[in-house]
Amino acid sequence: MSNTAHSVNSGTGEQGHGDGRYSVLVVGGGQAGLSISYYLKQAGVDHLVLEKQTLTHTWRTQRWDAFCLVTPNWQCGLPGYPYAGDDPHGFMKKDEIVAYLDGFIAMVDAPVLEHTQVSRVKRRDDGIYAVTTSQGDFTADQVVVASGGYHTPIVPRMAERLPAQIVQMQSSEYRNPQALPEGAVLVVGSGQSGAQIAEDLHLAGRKVVLAVGEAPRCARFYRGRDVVDWLADMQYYDMPVEKHPLREGVRDNTNHYVTGRDGGRDIDLRRFAAEGMELYGRLEDLRDGVLHFAPNLAANLDDADDTYNRINASIDGFISKNAIDAPPGDVYAPVWQPAHERTTLALADSGIAAIVWCIGFTPDFSWIDAPVFNGRGYPAHTRGITPVEGLYFVGLPWLHTWGSGRFSGIARDADHVVQAILAKQRERAAACASMAA
Template sequence: MAHIDPHTTHYSVAIVGGGQAGLSLSYYLQQRGIDHLVLEKNQLVHSWRSQRWDSFCLVTPNWQCNLPGWSYAGDDPHGFMVKEEINAWLEGFVVHVDAPALEGVVVHKVARSSDNKPFSIQTSQGTFTADQVVVASGGYHKPIVPRLAERLPAHVTQMHSAEYRNPQSLPEGAVLVVGCGQSGSQIAEDLHLAGRKVFVATGDAPRCARFYRGKDVVDWLADMDYYNMPVTQHPLREGVRDNTNHYVTGRDGGRDIDLRRFALEGMELYGLLTDLQGNELRFQPNLQANLDHADGIYNGINASIDKYIAAHGIDAPPGGAYTPVWQPAAERSSLDLAASGISSVVWCIGFSPDFAWVDAPVFNGRGEPVHVRGVTQQAGLYFLGLPWLHTWGSGRFSGVARDAQYLAEQIAARAGAVDCAEESELLLS
């Protein structure tokens, strides 16, 4: 990391968060000669090291890994890096950026008394000030575990997906995976492939095909310019930020995740988990609806690819709609914990944001920042690295560089405007 003067407490820009977003912005600020400091409460790119299970791999192809000045340069652009490869690639990015960063520093509060005053940044290592602040700590802060968890028997091991590492880390017995988004479906598959008895409480997560009509679906969507669509042009507008990610996997070269096929192989599927009464788990009778919804999204994406192929006269292998390979015989609304042999529960229902430390009037009723492409209504305060901050890739390796470059331009423009205003005041005084 770049040398930092320990006596300096004021910076033009403070970046809170040293992940892919914060480091990307540091890269562009260095290009512009803007002094700044990155504050990271753990290690740089910590979340990739700590919140991924052993068999984790990317769900988007390697060619989409495009951080500033640090694109994927391996020999498998259409493959999917595994955990160790991702961390090695990110370690290279850390060295490449050489950001002025402090690790192990917790930010307790960011506030400003008025627009013409610097921001005060209270941390575990004292107070810093900055003319502008960028919150680049992501949107996945607090693991979501429902209060129902408190009523499960003490002998049942519980963990959040962020803590899961491998099947061997769980005690013998069946496992209940709650949630079927990207983490839930992949962890369920990981356990299933290891020969564990798996129960899955499904939700309304969508899914997509890995490959369709001769190419990875991601390649088709890139050709269709989907990844350049700004949130303002998406049919759901900002509502798309609430969507669950489609489940699919890059494991073993990439494939679909089809819960119905797993059910044929012995995985037990249920609807949405709602309650625990005595020794019985209770579920909504909506398994069929959840599976049909996921398949409907799957077929809808493929249909859009069909239209694109037809409109452009592309020679591609034939396509077709997915036909369910399994149907639930009946909806089951309860499951006896003891009879099922469940010894572990893995909660895979996501994270909630926690920006309580940002003391600024820029949040909506749900505690989410209100912004336009990361720029808030409080002058000099920005957000970076959030899902659909601007495009689909804003919270991913594929789009965060574009967002960081844009914010660097906004920061430089504001710094220049402030300097001009101060010079005018001096001339008039």
């Protein structure tokens, strides 16, 4: 993408009312914001997308070189732009993902201002939203926040006490093993990013020390098919958040670790350990040059395997109930067990030259002046519709279903939010007509 801001197009549904006023302002130019624009253009609603950097920049700038999708390509179903390649059950690599998104950007042709940071959104007493940005002030009848939920990297304060010669980076900054100094690498966190980065380093022959967290895992393939295919048939991806056993608590869950690398496979941390990767429990502190870990490695590995086997057992039940002809199932048996819980590691003896922090992000919606946030800064909403009239969210994990923060479910969410926007427009138009009469 160009480093210059896109100009606002002049097609149907894109021109504002003048003086910086639009019917809808969309904050964020990732797949969520572009999906909202797609449906607004279809409905002929004037709007503008405001993007802090460049369209879909996260996919271009915050992914490592060997990154690939962990869900099969057929799940890429952005609105009006389903995957059309010749490998629906494969996993697009980084460059292929960017090419897919470039095609979506060209198809949507959204009215957008790039390099435009929004610093404040506030609903005035007259019901109009005032939006302050680095490129001036705008107003809108309604606002859609499509900036995602992963804003501020989590790095613990203990990082400040690490020796200056140890290179530190967050998962969004990691690119490849060659970019790190020679020596061992400590990867902190075993969610999707942590497990895959640890694998990337391990496959490159680097010495890896992995602080294992509570992330679950799942199989890549089971009983002759991708597990995602089975779960789709079981309608798991259509389950709304209110019907999930954890209800809204599922939004706090760490994603299951698995990979689409080399055609897709399990990530088995026990196998990595048998091959030389050093596993510890959760990293808790650094004191006097010694890293301290929780004595929970065995429990974390066991819990991840229990989830793995539980998902497979649910597939077994589905196959049996529907009399499906499929290869026989099995139960995962651990290929490695920790001899004991190691809770300390002296940095001076470890050979660690770099640390990659893979413990997630926190949301930052401090620029939104609206009474919709809970104590953790997460917005209250129902399918993206907040209690504050005219304010919406889209693109958040489990906004409605598992696919809400992914390519697979964003179209359904965006369409629902735009339908709510249109209903509010009709309501206001009717009110104005009644007053005029």
